[in-house]
Amino acid sequence: MRSLERLLRPKSIAVIGGGTWCRNVIGECRKAGFDGALWPVHPSRDEIGGVKALRSVEDLPSAPDAVFVGVNRNATIDVVGILARLGAGGAICFASGFSEATRELSDGADLQAALVDAAGDMPILGPNCYGFLNALDGAALWPDQHGLTPVSRGVAIIAQSSNIALNLTMQTRGLPIAYLMTAGNQAQTGLSVIGNALLDDDRVTAIGLYIEGLDDLAAFQAFARRAHALGKPVVALKIGRSEASQAATVSHTASLAGSTAGSDALFRRLGIARVGSLPALLETLKLMHVAGPLASANIASMSCSGGEASLIADTAVGRDVTFPPLTAPQRTALAEALGPRVALANPLDYHTYIWGDEAAMSRCYTAMMQGDISLGLVILDIPRQDRCAADAWLMVFDAVEAAQKATGKQMAILSSLPELMPEAIATDLMSRGIVPLCGFDEALTSIEAAALLGKPLSPAPVHLPGTVSNPRRLEEMEAKALLQRYGLRIPASRSAGTPEAAARAAEKIGFPVVLKGMGIAHKTEAGAVVLNLASACEVHRAADTMPANGFLIEQMISGTLVELLVGIVRDPAHGYVLTLAAGGTLTELLEDSASLIVPVDEPDILRALESLRIGRVLKGYRGQPACDESAIVAAVLAVQDLALGAPVEEVEINPLLCGRDFAIAADALVRLGGN
Template identity: 30%
Template sequence: MTQQNKAVVRAVLDAALAKGRKALTAPEAKLIADAYAVPVPAEALAECADEAVALADRIGFPVALKIVSPQIVHKTDAGGVRTGLATAAAVRAAFTSIVSNARAYDPAAEIKGVQVQQMVPAGTEVLVGTVTDPTFGKVVAFGIGGVLVEVVKDITFRLAPASRDDALSMLDSIRAAEILRGVRGGAAVDRTALAELIVGVSRLAADFPEIAEIDLNPVFASADGVMAADVRILLDPQPVKPRRTYSRAEILTSMRRLMEPRSVAVIGASNEAGKIGNSVMRNLVDGGFPGEIHPVNPRADDILGRKAYKSVMDVPGEPDVAVFAIPAKFVAAALEETGRKGIPNAVLIPSGFAETGEQALQEEIVAIAERYGVRILGPNIYGYYSTWQDLCATFCTPYDVKGGVALTSQSGGIGMAILGFARTTKTGVSAIVGLGNKSDLDEDDLLTWFGEDPHTECIAMHLEDLKDGRAFVDAARATVPKKPVVVLKAGRTGAGARAAGSHTGALAGDDAVYDDILRQAGVIRAPGLNDMLEYARSLPVLPAPKGDNVVVITGAGGSGVLLSDAIVDNGLSLMEIPADLDAAFKAFIPPFGAAGNPIDITGGEPPSTYEATIRLGLEDPRIHALVLGYWHTIVTPPMVFAELTARVVAEFRERGIEKPVVASLAGDVEVEEACQYLFERGVVAYPYTTEKPVEVLGAKYRWARAAGVLG
């Protein structure tokens, strides 16, 4: 955009804000639309009926008339809109009626006149708009428009400013995308013009922070181009307080000392069993942390056989982390000493801050930490685990199974569920981290670290909100090409749509924006806690797929049907089996079985049939993933199936042929042991469910597409 374009917008906004207004009039909105090349109809302002008739004659019949008043934002609700006026008499009557309706709707409203507008050419009615989201900032929206927009709710969101590729992806992301391509002989809309409109509107919102919402509804899209019939712009004069940010290098430096410390001080360490300070000390000592552990307690000489210090200032050397296990009211003073000592990380376990209404106390500790350059984890957390360092800095039960899964939670209760799940499933973890109030360190800091951590292969995060959605998106985009990121966003249904002054704002419920923008960042969103945990332990087990062709091999026809349904539900593609491959499968299955896809080998077949068909599925390069449906029989017992499957998969892996293989095992309790056996050997297997293994495979495919590794 040229400087002159921006100058026009700047002048319009400044004039409106100087009068304390929070909405622009239609003529003002047209000036801004023209400045940013937003196609709008020819129009002019009439202050009397005669003037309206003259303008209509100049613009050309038919015309639309709309009330112009700074106080009346929703013109239709006020009876302030008339369309399709084809004669001078109709314009005159409409003018009188509109003004009368507006005065009855809001007697105090300032009536500036009536806007006479060219009728817009016919086309598909869509909506283009922007909102200022509390998490992600400026966000652009696109969807089906018109009077039923809030009923249909077919809309998608992207960060603003949007790129041309973002805009084109939005056209394909709504449920009614096929309408834009032309249906029942109708012409497709001009996708280039529509994408340019989305980009331009998103740039306008990003360029001017005081624009709270833009609402273009309806926009008429046709093969000949696009035109916005109505432009509504709402203002917010309150500037957003900038959040303190850190560079990637600064984040990695502080996170390295947090996650790989050589020395830890425990403020509030105790010899008394049942105290948090005692549990933290015991976990550090019993967990085998090889670095220095320095208890701090002014009333003790030694704790668990280690010299205790009166103050953190007395601790020798330069500790990397100070773990706080003292009441909230003492934290500020101890944090001041921590800062003066030069300790870069404070892990605040105590509660009693913003979560209990003590916002001022939390702001005080944040100010102290910023003054000294201390990064805060918490407060109100269970602590954290860094298993590859044998570090268990928490009052919860210890955990020491090393592996590639990093898990974080905003909630302590969810943290304990994560711990229990990891223990039950023998999931190897690289870290488990509590975030609590997120007064400072949050998901984007952890994601930046885990993205570079060689011990971490998959990151799964439970969160209730994001402090800085854009920072999280940036961190996710840097991480996803290297490893999957799974998010469980709590509060999916609680917030609903916020009260807003535009259709776009009303549709921008918290979850709708989260859903689209997390997907835009390549994040895998888990629908529930168990899903998040299962994705986390399963995704590192599965190799990346090299194509879309999925084949189902099953010993039970019923399972095959359910597995096929799950494949469709998860956006996967059942391979169309070519004739030669169909014949190859038929050679191994009985005449009453069924080739095609699913391949039903029937339940009475011996282990050799399972093995032969699995071998063929792995051997043929046209097949990219296998879904196995096992049925418990005497002929092929569960562990026999598990052992042969694991052996064949391992054999092909040694030959350099790796494909994702998932399995659903239906049977008696012996299938549980068989599933665990398979899981430990690279086959993601679940008992009693046809949905779960395919959901995991679907998650792997979503990551592969986002990471650009799908062949």
């Protein structure tokens, strides 16, 4: 792995080019307090940004640690080649027109390959990349203005969008950003390598990712596991769909596993918290910076308003956060602090009787933090300080700090709106070890994420899917026979080429039977499935009208209590994605599914089944018998064994018929590669 040490923490910086962007790099380095050597390079200008310019790259006094290459795409390749031969520490490739523009420029991919070849062992970021900001050491290889200020420690953010990265620097939430990195096309150096380099800096407390696509699954897994081992939480905002999920549309599984299901499952597996918005990313990183992962999502909420207490309770509905009921000792201590006129509950509306009484507020907060609580929220909106006096509000900070010290429990001040948590106040709170959170929704998202990050990591590595060449869809009978070899139970069956042969086959199996048309992926939608046929005549008549050239006749399974979908899709970006869902005709209607990353074990499968809405039916709902969960687990593991043991593109059992003592595959779809 190429070392990024010199590039990220340079003692000397060269800037190649003379446009506005290059002048800005010089200016931003000066503004950030960079005290190393600055070497602008331009063939005809005497100075750039007030610094004397050199005529060519060869005129550099020594090999620079970091270089901003701000010339056109063709010249970029030449410059990078020279820098590599000089032994430079690394380069930012600002130019666009490479692989990101292959639709517009036919040579884009070839130029990107030439750029990587020219770089050799020298690290490069980009192309099509703004560069990075190091607010710890004052290095700003950045061609635009930004909002970062010097910090002594903080979070690192890696973004695949330079404009998103720029916007994040303008946040006023008090989040200390130590590094702001952009990855561009990830032609040579992807976010996993960048992330690993940032983990080496002890001043980095957590890492945030804005991801459009993973660079390399194996490298990303190694980065995530190393971050977890070092105790540095990783929070990700992932957008878009993987290319594999967009292309794989034969089965219901591919549809269910598309969009964000694969990345969600991968991030859970690797102990990465996924959030859905930029504000949530910033708030979660803030919580990680101050407090780190939480042991649980058990929280206490305190406010002097019934409206705020109700709003936080409503916002928590449907989330994995809990307001534990008050214990007897809590009630006693709260009654002593608040008097008899306050209804005691969690969330707590402590009214305004103790407003302005710092000691009483401290006793109230301390009492609420007793018991099994991981985080205490004190809801407080700071008045506009340009129009109002805020002294009474600021007194709350001292009371919260005292309660935090008295209990050893993490506390946070939560504002309902970002505008009501001024940046200077947020910074002051963090210096006290108190988390300043902005917005109820984002705060609860950050708490969910922090509790997820507090869970132990699965020791089993993600199975890395290999290449599957020329996948073909097996006929159902062939697919079932293959799955049966891996331990899956299937109905008794026979194939037939004519209605007459189908009728004879049914008699040999025994009635009732199911008749299916062969060569059709979604048989129900095509009218190619007829159930519960009770005689040879019914089979012949049904086959005669079915739009198929061949037939599959199967034993009709009775006693089914629940139908499930079990499927696996090969997603090169995220691994093999296992999907469990309500099956049969309910798959699209209920949209009730759970996705996991292979390999899984029995506890993983049981937890996923329990998370489904239909999971209650599996256990016996309203007096109905329960399904045989051990048989269901065995069926899922059989499907997994096939995916691990053969070049599978996708496999789906839908429905898996589940009864009191069986789990039998009624339908199977397998796409298998030729290798």
